[in-house]
Amino acid sequence: MQDKIRLLVIGAHPADIFDQSGGTMAHHTSRGDWVGCIVLTHGARIHDRVISDSMYHRSEVPEGDELSRMMAQRSDVKAREVVAACAIIGVHEQDIFFFGEDDAVLQVTKENVHRLASMIRQLKPNVVITHFPKEYGGIGNPHAVAGQIVMEALFLAAGVDPGDRHPPHRVAQVFFFGQGAAHVRSGLWSAEGGFYNDIFIDISDVAHLKIACLDAMFSQGYGGAYARKRIETSDGAMGDYAGVGYAEGFIRNHSTVCRYLPVSEMDLQKTQLSDHENIQRRSFKLDESKIPKVALIDK
Ligand SMILES: [Zn+2]
Numbered sequence: 001m002q003d004k005i006r007l008l009v010i011g012a013h014p015a016d017i018f019d020q021s022g023g024t025m026a027h028h029t030s031r032g033d034w035v036g037c038i039v040l041t042h043g044a045r046i047h048d049r050v051i052s053d054s055m056y057h058r059s060e061v062p063e064g065d066e067l068s069r070m071m072a073q074r075s076d077v078k079a080r081e082v083v084a085a086c087a088i089i090g091v092h093e094q095d096i097f098f099f100g101e102d103d104a105v106l107q108v109t110k111e112n113v114h115r116l117a118s119m120i121r122q123l124k125p126n127v128v129i130t131h132f133p134k135e136y137g138g139i140g141n142p143h144a145v146a147g148q149i150v151m152e153a154l155f156l157a158a159g160v161d162p163g164d165r166h167p168p169h170r171v172a173q174v175f176f177f178g179q180g181a182a183h184v185r186s187g188l189w190s191a192e193g194g195f196y197n198d199i200f201i202d203i204s205d206v207a208h209l210k211i212a213c214l215d216a217m218f219s220q221g222y223g224g225a226y227a228r229k230r231i232e233t234s235d236g237a238m239g240d241y242a243g244v245g246y247a248e249g250f251i252r253n254h255s256t257v258c259r260y261l262p263v264s265e266m267d268l269q270k271t272q273l274s275d276h277e278n279i280q281r282r283s284f285k286l287d288e289s290k291i292p293k294v295a296l297i298d299k
Pocket residue numbers: 012013016143
């Protein structure tokens with residue numbers, strides 16, 4: 001029996017934790033693990049229905065103060081959407097932390113590294129999931145920067161820091177989101193390569209909950225058709241490689257250390273299936289009627 005773990009998921013923007021690892025989070029909460037999340041930026045600029053979308057075709061955007069006020073309002077909507085989506089996959093409101101960085105220019109600064117390290121010492125996760133620090137070469141990519149901030153903070157958290165009374169803390173493993181970084185190379189900076197998804201989590205049984213999480217991200221434009229397309233094209237493609245219906249891919253930060261060779265229950269199950277049964281397993285499709293209806297915060 002696997003010991004319970006404390007899993008901390010750290011995303012750059014409000015929707016990232018769900019579209020990259022919502023299914024995996026759902027599995028861990030239902031197993032009884034503690035699952036917490038930190039959203040680094042308010043994300044008001046990231047395809048927000050009001051801020052980015054409605055401003056796009058205007059001839060002029062509102063004055064500075066007015067725009068700042070609107071962005072603060074939109075940040076609040078996004079935060080409430082995160083809380084609603086977390087509830088769907090069993091993550092409690094008290095375990096959701098909004099770091100509050102502006103999503104204008106996310107950078108690795110001493111201030112945000114110290115602050116995140118302090119949170120890690122307090123929350124004491126065994127496992128962290130976050131963005132791949134070299135996503136798209138780590139250039140002009142806030143996801144990559146988020147991954148870099150997390151890695152610097154994990155290093156700092158393993159020691160003491162004046163002003164923080166919490167003792168040093170180390171994590172057993174960091175899993176980086178696979179999508180984008182290792183799956184489909186679609187730009188110059190993602191062509192570097194040398195990495196691949198070495199872990200797939202079969203999320204077929206909770207894919208309907210993941211869709212509901214994305215439906216809750218209405219301000220982001222992720223609900224409805226996009227959520228369904230996203231799950232089919234991304235998690236469906238990962239699932240196809242993994243030999244299951246839908247999967248989330250991850251890249252391990254360092255090699256796993258075991259006493260015995262790690263062979264998963266699912267790897268063994270696969271050997272018991274005929275070719276046609278394997279195709280059948282991969283053919284599993286989401287049943288729309290199973291997707292929970294979410295109350296939209298942003299209407
Ligand atoms: Zn993002």
